[in-house]
Amino acid sequence: MAVTAEEFAEEASRSVLESVVIRFAGDSGDGMQLTGNQFTLATALAGNDLATFPDFPAEIRAPVGTTFGVSAFQINFGAGGISTSGDTLDVLVAMNPAALKVNVADVHAGGLIIVDTGSFSQRNLDKAGYSANPLTDGSLAKYKILEVDMSRLTRESVKDLGISAKEALRCKNMWALGLIYWMYGRKRKPTVDWLTTKFRKLPTIAEANIAALNAGHAFGETAEMPAEVTAYTIPPANIAPGLYRTVTGAESIAWGLTAGAHLANLEMVFCSYPITPASSVLHNLANMKQYGVVTFQAEDEIAAACSAIGASYGGSLGVTSSSGPGVALKTEAIGLAISVELPLVVVNSQRAGPSTGLPTKTEQSDLYQAVYGRNADSPVAVLACRSPGDCFDTAIEAVRLATKYMTPVILLTDGYLANASEPWRIPDFDSYTPFPAKFREDPEGFHPYLRDPETLGRVWVKPGTPGLEHRVGGIEKSYDSGHISYDAPNHQKMTDVRAAKIAGIANDIPLQAPEQGDETGRIAVVGWGSTFGPISRAVSNLRAEGESVSHIHLRHICPFARNLGDLLKGFDMILVPEMNNGQLVTILRSEFLVPAEGLNKVTGQPFKIAEIEEAIRARLENRS
Amino acid sequence: MNVVTPPAALTPKDFTSDQEVRWCPGCGDYAILKSVRATLAELGVEPRNTVFVSGIGCAARFPYYMETYGFHTIHGRAPAIATGLKIANPELDIWVVSGDGDSLSIGGNHLLHVLRRDVDLQFLLFNNEIYGLTKGQYSPTSKRGTRSPSTPAGSIDNPVSAASFALGCGSRFVARSIDTLQKHMPTVLKRAHQHRGASFVEIFQNCIVYNDGTFNRFTERDIAADNQIDVVHGEPLIFGADRNKGLRVRPGSLALEVVTLGENGIGMDDILVHDETDRILATMLVAMDPPEFPVAIGVIYCNPAESSYIDHMRTVPAARDSSQGKGDINALLRKGHTWTVG
Ligand SMILES: Cc1ncc(C[n+]2csc(CCOP(=O)(O)OP(=O)(O)O)c2C)c(N)n1
Numbered sequence: 001m002a003v004t005a006e007e008f009a010e011e012a013s014r015s016v017l018e019s020v021v022i023r024f025a026g027d028s029g030d031g032m033q034l035t036g037n038q039f040t041l042a043t044a045l046a047g048n049d050l051a052t053f054p055d056f057p058a059e060i061r062a063p064v065g066t067t068f069g070v071s072a073f074q075i076n077f078g079a080g081g082i083s084t085s086g087d088t089l090d091v092l093v094a095m096n097p098a099a100l101k102v103n104v105a106d107v108h109a110g111g112l113i114i115v116d117t118g119s120f121s122q123r124n125l126d127k128a129g130y131s132a133n134p135l136t137d138g139s140l141a142k143y144k145i146l147e148v149d150m151s152r153l154t155r156e157s158v159k160d161l162g163i164s165a166k167e168a169l170r171c172k173n174m175w176a177l178g179l180i181y182w183m184y185g186r187k188r189k190p191t192v193d194w195l196t197t198k199f200r201k202l203p204t205i206a207e208a209n210i211a212a213l214n215a216g217h218a219f220g221e222t223a224e225m226p227a228e229v230t231a232y233t234i235p236p237a238n239i240a241p242g243l244y245r246t247v248t249g250a251e252s253i254a255w256g257l258t259a260g261a262h263l264a265n266l267e268m269v270f271c272s273y274p275i276t277p278a279s280s281v282l283h284n285l286a287n288m289k290q291y292g293v294v295t296f297q298a299e300d301e302i303a304a305a306c307s308a309i310g311a312s313y314g315g316s317l318g319v320t321s322s323s324g325p326g327v328a329l330k331t332e333a334i335g336l337a338i339s340v341e342l343p344l345v346v347v348n349s350q351r352a353g354p355s356t357g358l359p360t361k362t363e364q365s366d367l368y369q370a371v372y373g374r375n376a377d378s379p380v381a382v383l384a385c386r387s388p389g390d391c392f393d394t395a396i397e398a399v400r401l402a403t404k405y406m407t408p409v410i411l412l413t414d415g416y417l418a419n420a421s422e423p424w425r426i427p428d429f430d431s432y433t434p435f436p437a438k439f440r441e442d443p444e445g446f447h448p449y450l451r452d453p454e455t456l457g458r459v460w461v462k463p464g465t466p467g468l469e470h471r472v473g474g475i476e477k478s479y480d481s482g483h484i485s486y487d488a489p490n491h492q493k494m495t496d497v498r499a500a501k502i503a504g505i506a507n508d509i510p511l512q513a514p515e516q517g518d519e520t521g522r523i524a525v526v527g528w529g530s531t532f533g534p535i536s537r538a539v540s541n542l543r544a545e546g547e548s549v550s551h552i553h554l555r556h557i558c559p560f561a562r563n564l565g566d567l568l569k570g571f572d573m574i575l576v577p578e579m580n581n582g583q584l585v586t587i588l589r590s591e592f593l594v595p596a597e598g599l600n601k602v603t604g605q606p607f608k609i610a611e612i613e614e615a616i617r618a619r620l621e622n623r624s
Numbered sequence: 625m626n627v628v629t630p631p632a633a634l635t636p637k638d639f640t641s642d643q644e645v646r647w648c649p650g651c652g653d654y655a656i657l658k659s660v661r662a663t664l665a666e667l668g669v670e671p672r673n674t675v676f677v678s679g680i681g682c683a684a685r686f687p688y689y690m691e692t693y694g695f696h697t698i699h700g701r702a703p704a705i706a707t708g709l710k711i712a713n714p715e716l717d718i719w720v721v722s723g724d725g726d727s728l729s730i731g732g733n734h735l736l737h738v739l740r741r742d743v744d745l746q747f748l749l750f751n752n753e754i755y756g757l758t759k760g761q762y763s764p765t766s767k768r769g770t771r772s773p774s775t776p777a778g779s780i781d782n783p784v785s786a787a788s789f790a791l792g793c794g795s796r797f798v799a800r801s802i803d804t805l806q807k808h809m810p811t812v813l814k815r816a817h818q819h820r821g822a823s824f825v826e827i828f829q830n831c832i833v834y835n836d837g838t839f840n841r842f843t844e845r846d847i848a849a850d851n852q853i854d855v856v857h858g859e860p861l862i863f864g865a866d867r868n869k870g871l872r873v874r875p876g877s878l879a880l881e882v883v884t885l886g887e888n889g890i891g892m893d894d895i896l897v898h899d900e901t902d903r904i905l906a907t908m909l910v911a912m913d914p915p916e917f918p919v920a921i922g923v924i925y926c927n928p929a930e931s932s933y934i935d936h937m938r939t940v941p942a943a944r945d946s947s948q949g950k951g952d953i954n955a956l957l958r959k960g961h962t963w964t965v966g
Contacts, residue, residue: 045963190961241966243958259953269711289940291951294711296937299737303704306697306734310677310708313695314716318708336698426962429953463693463709463716466672471641471688473696474680483643484688 014185014233019078021086022180024173025103026095027064028057028071031173036073037421038177038194042186043077044246044423047236050077051533053085053606054419056360065127070102079235084533085420087608091183093176095119095150097128104134109142112229114179116172118151146229148219150175157215158208167205171212178216185233188213242425249388249417250277252424253347254284256395258291259429260345261317263396264403265436269311271296271304272321276359277415278349281321305330305337305346312342313472315439315462317399321347324366325355327410331374334408338378338498340472341449341458343402343409343437345395350414350529352604361604362416364529365580370410371558371587377495379502381405382558384412386532389424391417394555396432403437404508405501406457412557414579416606417530443467449482455508456501505559512561516540517550520570523619526596528554528584531577531607538612542620549616557584565592573619575599577612634668636661641691647682652803652829656750657689659809660719664692666810667817674717677706679731681723682756683829700731703738703747710743714934717817718745725755728764728784739793742821742931746813749786749824750803752831753838760834772834787910787924790824791903796927797823798906800920802843803830808854808921815923821931828919842919853918855909857900857926860892863918870895871917880908882917900926 024039026032033054043050053074062069076086088108094100096119107113115135125133134140135147154175158168174195181188192210199206220231247255261268270293272282286295294316298304301322308318320330327348337344350366352358366373370382381401385391391413402409440446440459448470450459461468470482478485479493514524515532516539527535532553539551552567554560568574568588574596576585582598589596599615601607639661647653664674674692678684680699687694693716697705702720710718720738727735727749738747754772755761762770762779765786769778790798797819801809809827816823828839842851853863853871861871862885872894874881883890899905906925913919 041961045961047965239965241964243962243964245958245960245962255953255956258956262951262953267712269708271708288956289938291953291956294937296708296711298704298707299733302701303707303734303737306701306704307708307711309697310695310705310710311712312708313705314709314712316712318712332698333701340695426957429957462713463675464673464713466670469671469692471643471690471694471696473687473694474698475696 014231017078017232017234018080019076019082020090020184020232020234021074021076021088022091022093023072023074023089023103023106024093024176025070025072025099026173027098028059028062028069029064030071030095031170032071032073032095035173035177036075038191039180039186040075040246040421041190042181043075043184044244045190046186046234047239048077048079048234049082049237049239050075050423051082051085052421053416056419058358058360063127065096065098065124067098067102067128070099072099072103077234079237081237083537084606084609087610091180093180095172095176097124097130097134100134101128101130104140104143107143110144112144112146113140114146114148114176116150116176117147118149144226144229146226148179150216153215153219154212157211161204161208161211163204163208168208171209174209174212175216178213178218179220181213182217182220183229183231185231188217239423240425244423244425246421247388247392247424248280248419248421249385249391249413250280250349250419251284252388252391253281253385253395253411253413254288256392257319257345257347257399258285258288258293259392259432260396260399261292263432263434264317264399265434266315266317266403267292267294268319269294269296269308269316270319270321271298271307271311273298273301273304273326275301275323275326277351277418278321278323278326278347280418281347281349301326301329302333305333305344308344309333309337309342312337312344313340313463315460317343317345317403319345319347321349323349323351324353324369327366327369328373334380335374335376335378336474337408338374338380339474341406342460343406345398345402345409345411347411347413349418350412352602358604360415362414362530362606363579363602363604364412364414364531365583365602366412367528367557367580367583367587370412377499379499380558381407381409381502381505382412383409383555384529384557385417386529386553386555388417388420388422390532392424392427397555400435401505401508404435404457405455405505406460407502412529414530439465440468441465446470447482448472449477449479451497456497456504503559506562509556509561511563512552512554512567514550514552514567517543518548519550519567521550522548522571523573523575523616524550524552524568524571525612525616526552526554526568526574526576526584526588527578528557531579534607534609534612535577537609538616541609541613542616547616547620549620554584560591565594568592568594568596573597575616575619577601577607577615579607634665636665639664639671639691641689643688645689646685648833650832651682652752652831653683653686653750655803655806656748656809656827656829657686659806660813661690663810663813663817667814669717673715674719675709676719676721677702677709678721679723679726680757681726683721683723683750684726686721700726700729701734702726703731703734706745707738707741707743710745710934711937714744714938720745720747722747722749723756724749724751724753724765724786725763728786728789732764735789736793739790739795739822739824741933742794742796743933744821744931746816746823746825749826750829751786751826752829752835753783754831754835756831756834785910786826787824788907790826791907791910791925795824795925796821796929796931797923798910798925799824799923800826800828802828802839802921804843805921812923815926819926819928821929841914851914851918853920855898855900855920855922855924857898857923860895860897862895872896880912880917900924901928903927
């Protein structure tokens with residue numbers, strides 16, 4: 001596209017950066033998530049690669065100005081491949097003292113902090129727990145500080161519109177966004193369009209927000225900035241061609257499940273009970289009846305799992321979704337689905353525990369729960385999503401396995417993936433291979449536990465089919481007739497066949513290949529789930545230095561790919577970074593008798609690239 | 625030649641599976657099973673379209689004995705499973721079979737919700753005031769003071785009234801019968817089946833092993849007529865071996881009382897006429913218990929409004945998102961902001 005002379009001059013005056021990490025932080029009422037989402041969109045449109053990390057307070061509306069009410073949105077964007085939301089901050093936008101206090105430690109030395117001085121009143125400083133004003137007491141000496149009275153400037157920018165002082169101040173986030181747009185050369189048009197649509201019924205409010213956005217932008221262009229604050233340009237990333245959008249993991253799971261149901265030629269009945277951070281999957285699906293999705297908000301997680309099982313029994317795809325505490329409640333029902341061998345997809349959006357734990361913070365600590373957490377020998381398939389976009393394909397895979405093998409499949413995602421967004425190359429759905437579900441209709445030789453000799457999946461019969469009336473239940477059944485059986489050898493046989501069925505899935509999934517690096521070497525870094533980003537970046541950094549490091553990332557956790565044991569044995573060392581106290585690592589050790597070591601972090605925050613990099617480096621140095 | 629042979633009338637045998645019934649000899653469940661099979665045959669329902677869903681307990685073995693579709697699930701959760709099944713296929717005719725422990729202890733929550741949502745199914749609660757399958761512990765309907773393996777000194781919990789609970793949940797159909805009433809039960813079951821919405825039927829069921837005779841106070845042959853009242857819509861609430869006792873509203877109060885026809889100037893005009901659509905009357909009727917009152921059986925409450933829970937759930941709002949091709953996943957994925965690279 002041709003640029004005007006003016007634009008060219010502006011571009012030329014900008015310094016070029018490879019990548020930037022910005023965090024917008026403010027009170028939970030300040031609209032930081034909206035601000036972050038708009039910046040994400042503008043950045044995606046500018047052709048950068050990006051990853052985001054929204055961090056919500058646990059309180060719905062904590063008292064204004066307090067540290068526990070701080071809401072933040074972080075984005076890492078750049079010209080290269082971006083795989084995480086970034087380790088340390090280049091820029092922190094702090095809308096009040098509390099936001100500064102909570103987030104300042106994440107800014108690297110020399111990083112830029114933009115503060116709204118208008119919010120640095122004694123009252124707000126007190127509420128944030130500052131005994132002295134950090135802007136004047138020298139405690140921020142190692143950072144660049146840009147002090148702007150955003151509150152006043154925002155009020156001024158909208159003063160002609162006749163809105164209340166409170167409404168005026170609400171536009172402050174757009175003012176800040178305008179300034180950041182100027183700094184990074186972002187186009188305002190998509191945000192202006194979005195505001196116009198969002199406030200269609202309140203045109204004055206739309207106008208005020210747009211005015212504030214423009215004022216923040218104009219401030220950047222015209223105000224005399226401290227020398228170190230300049231405008232930057234970040235060249236577009238080298239991104240594979242295609243049609244893109246941003247997606248959060250919650251959206252992508254919802255769409256993936258829906259897409260999976262279409263490929264299976266089934267209606268989906270999605271049954272759930274609200275829990276953070278799983279609710280967003282329910283919210284995304286609640287509006288999708290026209291895509292063959294019925295949602296049911298059950299009275300609790302037990303009922304959600306049970307109604308999903310009822311739906312699968314009825315010939316629909318039953319899906320239930322929760323977080324760890326809710327999945328704990330579903331456990332007994334999952335056992336029933338295992339026993340009656342019906343498809344069921346159980347989505348677990350993991351969060352920090354135990355018990356209520358840190359509801360809004362992320363963790364990967366429900367792996368044991370997924371793999372082992374039921375009474376008796378009750379194997380299920382377990383899958384894990386690695387990134388917001390990957391949730392789509394992993395959800396389809398969950399539906400495929402559940403329907404083909406007549407089994408519950410547990411799909412692990414986490415709070416980070418659910419909320420984080422990334423640019424996603426929209427696939428062509430027509431290129432996916434359908435896997436239509438088969439229903440038995442032939443009464444000839446029928447009994448309900450007849451199995452497909454290859455998959456060992458049992459027949460699926462829709463109640464309503466004439467001549468196939470039959471009974472199923474959690475009581476053990478005869479391998480030969482499906483009738484109740486307490487026969488001892490029969491129970492052995494049924495236990496074995498249930499196990500063999502799940503183990504056999506290994507023949508139906510791709511062999512495990514390293515994401516990066518060779519199939520043998522000094523160290524394999526093995527991960528699952530949302531640690532994909534930081535592991536892949538840490539490994540690529542070390543590989544760039546010539547180290548013999550490979551990254552192996554698991555989507556299929558139960559069963560594992562059939563070559564995984566051999567693959568692991570080709571490395572001198574195996575490091576397993578996990579946001580738990582060491583779960584995959586013990587499973588790998590017990591399955592394959594390999595000397596895998598854990599790298600564990602349970603702070604509720606994702607791994608930083610540097611943490612993983614250091615851990616790998618330490619091991620490489622120790623042994624050399 | 626187009627000679628259509630009318631389908632042969634079904635008999636109870638057509639609803640009898642090849643599974644051996646394994647309740648204790650003398651268990652009230654046998655009589656209920658017999659009544660249900662007879663009812664289905666009389667109704668002429670299609671076995672293929674009929675599903676029995678149960679939780680866990682002696683009562684919950686019921687589906688295995690029916691030649692229909694059946695799902696024996698987990699303790700207390702049958703209402704939730706039945707709800708999911710009904711969502712998946714609203715055409716199915718679903719019967720839930722449950723015990724008092726199953727549906728009022730562990731499953732109390734699910735019973736509450738299936739009734740308040742008014743999912744179209746028949747809910748049969750076999751009340752034996754005891755836990756049968758786990759060998760005789762007291763249940764939530766057991767009378768205070770019930771001695772059981774877990775309450776050797778007598779239970780201290782107050783019992784819940786199943787039918788009062790159902791009314792409290794907003795159930796639009798509440799009826800009662802007794803295991804031994806082989807003529808009565810099918811009439812109640814047919815009404816339950818006919819009703820659109822969640823039909824709640826409490827069946828007093830004798831557990832011969834752990835709680836034998838718990839309902840003797842109104843079921844024993846010689847006293848039954850004086851201690852039961854079979855309520856019939858539009859008919860006066862009279863009962864007794866001599867059909868000379870009746871219920872009326874005690875003057876100056878909001879309570880029922882038992883009066884005797886011909887005594888103190890009481891005539892038929894004084895006796896209440898049963899109105900099954902009267903919720904307040906139903907609330908008073910289900911609370912009655914001997915010795916002061918007879919136990920009410922029959923269709924105690926039936927509010928014939930249309931149930932539409934599943935219909936609402938499945939209806940696609942017309943205006944919503946009409947721009948997106950129906951069911952087109954490619955369109956779904958491309959909704960909102962997109963951009964092209966390269
Ligand atoms: C989760 C769970 N808890 C406990 C049990 C044990 N259990 C089986 S049946 C039952 C009580 C059944 O009593 P009721 O519902 O009154 O039915 P009845 O056997 O009298 O017909 C109990 C406690 C179980 N199967 N599952």
